[in-house]
Amino acid sequence: MARDYRVLLVDLAKGFGGAEVRVLTQAGALQGVVQECKVATLQGSVLHARLQEEGLPHEVLTVSRSSPRLLLVLRGLIQRGGYQIVDAHNVQSILWGHLAAVLAGARGRVATIHSDYGREYSGLKGRFYEAVLWLNRRVVRQIINVTEVLQQKSEQAGDGHRSTLIHNAVPVPPHPYEGQNTQLRNELGVTETDFVVGKIARLKPVKGHKYLIEAFTHLSDRPDIKLVIVGDGPLEAELKAQVEALSLQERVVFTGFRTDIPQVMQAVDCVCMASLSEALPYTVLEAASYARPLLVTEVGGLATLLANGETAIMVPARDPQALAEGIRRLVEDPGMARQLGVAAYEMVRDSFSVDVMLESILEVYDQAVQT
Template identity: 35%
Template sequence: MADVGQGRAVSPRARTPHADGGRALMSSRPLRIVHVVPTLDVGGLENGLVNVVAALPEFAHAVVSIGPLGAFAQRLPRTVEQVTLGKAAGEPMRLAMFRLLRVLRRLEPDLVHSRNWGAIEAVPAAWLAGVRAIVHSEHGRELADPEGLNARRNRFRRLLAPLIDRIVTVSDDLKTWLEETVKLPGAKLLVIPNGVDTERFSPARRLEGRQALQVSDETTVVGTVGRLNGIKDYPTLLTAFAEVARRAEHVRLVFVGDGPQRAALEAAAAALGMKERVSFLGERTDVPALIAGLDVFVLPSIAEGMSNTLLEAMAAGRPVVATGVGGTPELVEDGVTGTLVPARHPAALTKAIDGYLWDAGLRTAHGEAARARAVMEFGLASMASRYRDLYRALAARREAV
């Protein structure tokens, strides 16, 4: 992984295309950043990417998807070049890495930012391409390794760490995992929490949301937004809701989103006798209104980095019931902005939902506190500013070398 010059190994990054005469060019043009992601399907990581790119128009962005581009590709600004490597499931990482290497040599970025395990091959590819600065971020753990204990993956993370200038996590929980379990150097780790657009997600859209949900004022709507996959543990939510619904005729459950578990969840709802009380809305473009139209937002995940949809629910002034996993306790203040419950615990989930169902005053108090916290601590502008500072600092440092 090195070239040879004057009898010694030379990192490709020491012979970057922008070296020497390219330094003057860098100062007169926008910083070129290539973001590498596993896919551009619907998800929290992808949502965060779209937010960062849209909030930093002063940079020249390109997005490379290791797999299919997916639905979120449509949300990126039109000025952003999009590339898919078309990696198939089970295809060796090295093949995608060499395809990515060719793309990076064509794009000649100043900085590459890869996200999550599914795009980690971008790190050696960027190093080989001579990219000046490399950032890798972890946004959450995968269903295949929810505790982050996979020894092979963690060895590979340690192997690549010297090639990375900065490793970003979206929560303190993920930073602690990388430092204490994976054994990455703490000096390279940086926490940048996700941010939320508190104007787009707002209680002001409640009437619009109730109309979109087609429910009356007397109906209490419990809902969730996310990809319908195993790590969200929606079967536990269905079990808990069925118990709640048997005691309350006026309550409904809404799923917003799609995914591989949709058919199984629909079948489970029918088997529980809840087919008429549970709605699966699929992917929607009016998510801000739908969230504002809910009475209680539920996130039953078995693992989380820092949930974007949870932040969106808080910004919309919704009380939250969530499992106390990953970075969620860093967002939800138990008993103040929402209620935390153990993962995979239907009875606890039932009790928490019940507590809001019969107490409109509690829903209002926790919802208002959640909104206030989202506005004060997790605004989109704050997140964008921290990424802007990081990108500029790394590019300037590399330019000076």
């Protein structure tokens, strides 16, 4: 029997990352489980396009995030829709969404936290994000954290009584993937015998692309090892210049932003997360769901989710030499690489299913409308 409340998920991001994957997954899972669930999204955003593609109910906001009118538009949307739950994802969504919810009289104000924003963003931007979250503590009723590190941060701030750890989740195939997407590999310019390292992330400093690119200077004896970088972002020109300066043009492929991530996972031989700070990236869960071996830096949610030598190879952040050695281990020991991939697949299958995530979210929503 469906819960008798209406849910509005608010995501005002222009780009597309892990938070938006979570919103898509969550919106799909909530259909028919609650009285109504819609997503409030910006017109022309990638999330807007994806919601249209998947046929999920949504409300399109035509007002800029920098305009005070957005507050009034959201308030009207919440009032007209009779939403009792407003679940806001990312900082700007929390700022506008929860202020509007207060004005509209929506009691069930939920904040889903995807990153340690103060650590991920330096300078004024990071301080502003942390200030928004601090002020939001006055109005939020329930907090959902996607990693243990974020949950610990909530508890240290005195919010343990209204904070819940709910990991991200992905659909998991019934069996570990075996094979190779040769068609996509051909499109990317890599051969069947190349060992392809996949790096799927926004091109921004915290994702550590420059250290992974530099790692390939330590693999000059293995020209068959290639790097495919999937994503767009502010560092694109800088990273391409780095590749050219290091004469790695024949070994590094930039694909730009792509939506066919399952096909990408089938085309690469391993997935690397070289991040300097990380929550619980969907890339890792998606890679594990296809039994791709993982090479990750020992930071944030990666360090708590994965076990070195069991479900991933873990190396220090900002260490190109260590990244190169990790890649070499995967190339030279395919049996070990396969074992890591299968172990990661089993971990995701058992603990990160959409059904598990949905059950936990509904429990939080129940508390939010009662408190």
